[in-house]
Amino acid sequence: xxxxxxxxxxxxxxxxxxxxxxxxxxxxxxxxxxxxxxxxxxxxxxxxxxxxxxxxxxxxxxxxxxxxxxxxxxxxxxxxxxxxxxxxxxxxxxxxxxxxxxxxxxxxxxxxxxxxxxxxxxxxxxxxxxxxxxxxxxxxxxxxxxxxxxxxxxxxxxxxxxxxxxxxxxxxxxxxxxxxxxxxxxxxxxxxxxxxxxxxxxxxxxxxxxxxxxxxxxxxxxxxxxxxxxxxxxxxxxxxxxxxxxxxxxxxxxxxxxxxxxxxxxxxxxxxxxxxxxxxxxxxxxxxxxxxxxxxxxxxxxxxxxxxxxxxxxxxx
Numbered sequence: 018x019x020x021x022x023x024x025x026x027x028x029x030x031x032x033x034x035x036x037x038x039x040x041x042x043x044x045x046x047x048x049x050x051x052x053x054x055x056x057x058x059x060x061x062x063x064x065x066x067x068x069x070x071x072x073x074x075x076x077x078x079x080x081x082x083x084x085x086x087x088x089x090x091x092x093x094x095x096x097x098x099x100x101x102x103x104x105x106x107x108x109x110x111x112x113x114x115x116x117x118x119x120x121x122x123x124x125x126x127x128x129x130x131x132x133x134x135x136x137x138x139x140x141x142x143x144x145x146x147x148x149x150x151x152x153x154x155x156x157x158x159x160x161x162x163x164x165x166x167x168x169x170x171x172x173x174x175x176x177x178x179x180x181x182x183x184x185x186x187x188x189x190x191x192x193x194x195x196x197x198x199x200x201x202x203x204x205x206x207x208x209x210x211x212x213x214x215x216x217x218x219x220x221x222x223x224x225x226x227x228x229x230x231x232x233x234x235x236x237x238x239x240x241x242x243x244x245x246x247x248x249x250x251x252x253x254x255x256x257x258x259x260x261x262x263x264x265x266x267x268x269x270x271x272x273x274x275x276x277x278x279x280x281x282x283x284x285x286x287x288x289x290x291x292x293x294x295x296x297x298x299x300x301x302x303x304x305x306x307x308x309x310x311x312x313x314x315x316x317x318x319x320x321x322x323x324x325x326x327x328x329x330x331x332x333x334x
């Protein structure tokens with residue numbers, strides 16, 4: 018997928034790296050072929066890379082500015098919301114505004130100034146963004162966003178709700194199905210305790226229930242499913258999300274399926290997934306009395322660069 022603003026991204030990453038002293042730069046960089054490039058997690062805990070807490074305010078601003086370029090306006094707003102919500106979560110748990118600063122790790126793989134492929138990422142609790150660049154093309158998955166709590170129930174930020182549209186669109190789609198369609202879409206009365214693909218380097222679509230095909234939905238339900246898919250594609254720059262949508266459409270929307278597991282009652286554990294020939298989406302809200310969301314977008318061809326890297330290396334030969 019050719020990126021009209023890949024040079025803007027390249028220069029932004031180079032400005033960030035150029036702002037770092039040698040010790041910080043060493044922490045923030047790795048070889049493109051490092052095994053850790055495709056190792057990721059959305060759980061709490063340390064990661065390889067340079068955390069925001071160890072950056073100067075100016076360096077942190079340069080790092081977070083990459084979100085607007087790599088995630089688009091909507092995606093960057095949500096990604097920044099995840100970081101803010103983590104502060105809220107810690108405040109609710111400890112009663113202290115700041116414990117030890119924001120622990121979200123930036124890492125650049127390869128050389129953005131060269132002609133070879135490279136990648137940048139930010140990983141931390143409930144946030145995983147991976148942008149792979151080869152030539153003038155990029156990919157943006159795996160893309161994970163989570164929220165704990167999904168709805169803040171107390172404190173100064175009471176009422177704050179992240180990833181609300183992901184839940185509401187899924188609920189609306191399910192609610193609009195006829196009884197015989199619901200019986201196909203709901204594949205289990207019990208929701209899994211997490212997204213089924215977890216943080217596997219390669220997403221296995223065989224793990225995902227099929228549910229109800231787009232082809233068997235009414236026009237109204239099809240429209241709702243399209244809105245749900247495009248909501249996830251909005252986690253990327255606008256041109257990229259449109260390209261992903263065209264690819265999904267060209268591969269056949271009739272082959273896209275929607276499945277729900279668990280209860281349809283608010284406050285009870287629920288899960289849904291949407292799969293097609295080109296993509297896989299998962300949403301899970303089961304932990305902490307169904308107030309803890311995990312959501313992920315995987316590209317079944319282009320995760321970590323996928324076909325993009327294969328074409329790049331083939332062109333070099």
